[in-house]
Amino acid sequence: MRITRRDLMQAAAATALTGFAGETAAVEAAGAVRVGLLTVKTGPLASGGIDMERALVMYLKERNNELAGRKVELIVADTAGVPATARTKTQELVERNNVHCLIGPLAAFEALAIDDYIRLTKTPTLSVAAAEDMTQRHPNPWFVRATSTSAQCAHPMADYCSKELKFKRMITIADDIAYGQEMCAGFQRVFEENGGKIIQKLFTPLTTPDYGAVVTDLKTDADGIFLGLAGSNGFRFLRQFVEYGMKEKLQPVGGMTALDEAVLRNMGDEALGIVTACWYSAELDNPLNKQFAKAFREEFSYDPGFYAGSTYVEAAVLESALKAVSGTVEGKDAFMAALRATKVDTVRGPVRFDEFGNVVGNVYIRKVVRKDARLVNAVIKTYPDVSQFWTYDPKQFLGNPVYSRDFPPAKNLEK
Structure with missing residues (x-):
C-alpha cells in the first residue's frame, strides 16, 4: 500500500491530538492540586501563623478553589513553632497527604529543620521563612522564597x-x-x-x-x-x-x-x-493590594500584614507557575523551573527571583x-x-x- 505525504500529515496530527487529549485526561484524572500549608497556630508566633492561613484561604476562595484549571485541596498543619514538629508535620503532608507542594513554614529555624527532607523528597516549597543560607551558600533547588531573607529588609x-x-x-x-x-x-x-x-x-x-x-x-x-x-x-x-x-x-x-x-x-x-x-x-498603593487589604479588613476587622501578605504573594507565584505548566504539577522538574522563572505582579509589587530562588523586590x-x-x-x-x-x-x-x-x-x- 502506498503511503502519501497527506497520510503522514494526517497521522501526525492525529497523534498530536491524541497526545494533547492524553495530557488533558491525565490532568483531569490526577484530581486536585494538593497544597500543604505549614503554619503556626499555637505559641508566641500564632498571631502571624493564623494570618498566613486566613490569607491563603482567601486567595483560593476568590478563585473558587481552582488554579490553572485544576481544583486545589489545601491541607493545613500546625507546627507550633517547634523544629521537630515542623519536620514531623512536613513528613505527614508529603507521605500521608501526598501534597504536590508546600507553602511555609513560618520560622527560619523550621525551614532549616526540614531542608534536607525537602531535598530528599524533591518537594517544591514556597517558603515564608527567611533562613538565609537556603538561598545562599547552600541553596535548596526545591525552594523558592517570595518574602525575603532575614536581613533583606x-x-x-x-x-x-x-x-x-x-x-x-x-x-x-x-x-x-x-x-x-x-x-x-x-x-x-x-x-x-x-x-x-x-x-x-x-x-x-x-x-x-x-x-x-x-x-x-x-x-x-x-x-x-x-x-x-x-x-x-x-x-x-x-x-x-x-x-x-x-x-x-x-x-x-x-x-x-x-x-x-x-x-x-x-x-x-x-x-x-x-x-x-x-x-x-x-x-x-497598588490595585491588587487595595483589593486584598479591603477584603481582608472587611472579613477580619483588621489590616493584613507581613504574615497575611506572605501567603497571598506565595499563592500568586504558585498560580503563575501552574499556568506556565498548564496545571501539570506532577512534572516536578518542569514545575520547579516554572516557579523560579516566575515574574508576576502581586500585592507587594512586582516579584522575580534570582538564580538561587530568592525574591528580588x-x-x-x-x-x-x-x-x-x-x-x-x-x-x-x-x-x-x-x-x-x-x-x-x-x-x-x-x-x-x-x-x-x-x-x-x-x-x-x-x-
Missing part, C-alpha cells in the same frame, strides 16, 4: 537609620533564633559600614515571659534601638519599653515583624511614629500613623528591586560566613 533599614535619621550609636535586640540573629547581623553590617556603631546587642528567648529586666539593662546613651522581634514579642517588649519611660530616651525602629499589623491592632499611642522596614504594608520604609481610628504602617520611602545581597557583589557576599550572632563581629560593644 534590615539592610535598607540600617541605610535609612544612618542616612535619613542620622543615627550614630544604636542597640539591637531580637529573638534568640536564626531569624533574629541573621536580621540583626545584616542591620549591624550596613549600619557600621555607613559609619555607625552598635554599642549593645541583646538576644532574648522566643518565649520570654517578661522584658522588664531587659528594658532596665538598656544603655541610654544611644540614638535608637532596632527591634528584631517577631509575633507578639514585639508588642510585649514595646509596651514595657514605654512603661519604663525608655521611648523618650531611645528611638525605636523595627524589622519586618516587630510592628506587624497582626499585633498593631492591639497597640495604642505607644506605637505612633515608629519606623520599620518590610517588603509589604497594607497601605501599599521592593522594600518599604513605613511609619506608624493613625488613620480612620486605627494604626497603620504608612509607606514613607521605597527601596526598589532589593536583592538578598543588598549592594554587595554576590560572590564576595557568599565568600563570607552566613549572618549569625558572631558574624559580622561586634567591634563596638560597650560595657
Whole structure:
C-alpha cells in the first residue's frame, strides 16, 4: 500500500491530538492540586501563623478553589513553632497527604529543620521563612522564597537609620533564633559600614515571659534601638519599653515583624511614629493590594500584614507557575523551573527571583500613623528591586560566613 505525504500529515496530527487529549485526561484524572500549608497556630508566633492561613484561604476562595484549571485541596498543619514538629508535620503532608507542594513554614529555624527532607523528597516549597543560607551558600533547588531573607529588609533599614535619621550609636535586640540573629547581623553590617556603631546587642528567648529586666539593662546613651522581634514579642517588649519611660530616651525602629499589623491592632499611642522596614504594608498603593487589604479588613476587622501578605504573594507565584505548566504539577522538574522563572505582579509589587530562588523586590520604609481610628504602617520611602545581597557583589557576599550572632563581629560593644 502506498503511503502519501497527506497520510503522514494526517497521522501526525492525529497523534498530536491524541497526545494533547492524553495530557488533558491525565490532568483531569490526577484530581486536585494538593497544597500543604505549614503554619503556626499555637505559641508566641500564632498571631502571624493564623494570618498566613486566613490569607491563603482567601486567595483560593476568590478563585473558587481552582488554579490553572485544576481544583486545589489545601491541607493545613500546625507546627507550633517547634523544629521537630515542623519536620514531623512536613513528613505527614508529603507521605500521608501526598501534597504536590508546600507553602511555609513560618520560622527560619523550621525551614532549616526540614531542608534536607525537602531535598530528599524533591518537594517544591514556597517558603515564608527567611533562613538565609537556603538561598545562599547552600541553596535548596526545591525552594523558592517570595518574602525575603532575614536581613533583606534590615539592610535598607540600617541605610535609612544612618542616612535619613542620622543615627550614630544604636542597640539591637531580637529573638534568640536564626531569624533574629541573621536580621540583626545584616542591620549591624550596613549600619557600621555607613559609619555607625552598635554599642549593645541583646538576644532574648522566643518565649520570654517578661522584658522588664531587659528594658532596665538598656544603655541610654544611644540614638535608637532596632527591634528584631517577631509575633507578639514585639508588642510585649514595646509596651514595657514605654512603661519604663525608655521611648523618650531611645528611638525605636523595627524589622519586618516587630510592628506587624497582626499585633498593631492591639497597640495604642505607644506605637505612633515608629519606623520599620518590610517588603509589604497594607497601605501599599497598588490595585491588587487595595483589593486584598479591603477584603481582608472587611472579613477580619483588621489590616493584613507581613504574615497575611506572605501567603497571598506565595499563592500568586504558585498560580503563575501552574499556568506556565498548564496545571501539570506532577512534572516536578518542569514545575520547579516554572516557579523560579516566575515574574508576576502581586500585592507587594512586582516579584522575580534570582538564580538561587530568592525574591528580588521592593522594600518599604513605613511609619506608624493613625488613620480612620486605627494604626497603620504608612509607606514613607521605597527601596526598589532589593536583592538578598543588598549592594554587595554576590560572590564576595557568599565568600563570607552566613549572618549569625558572631558574624559580622561586634567591634563596638560597650560595657
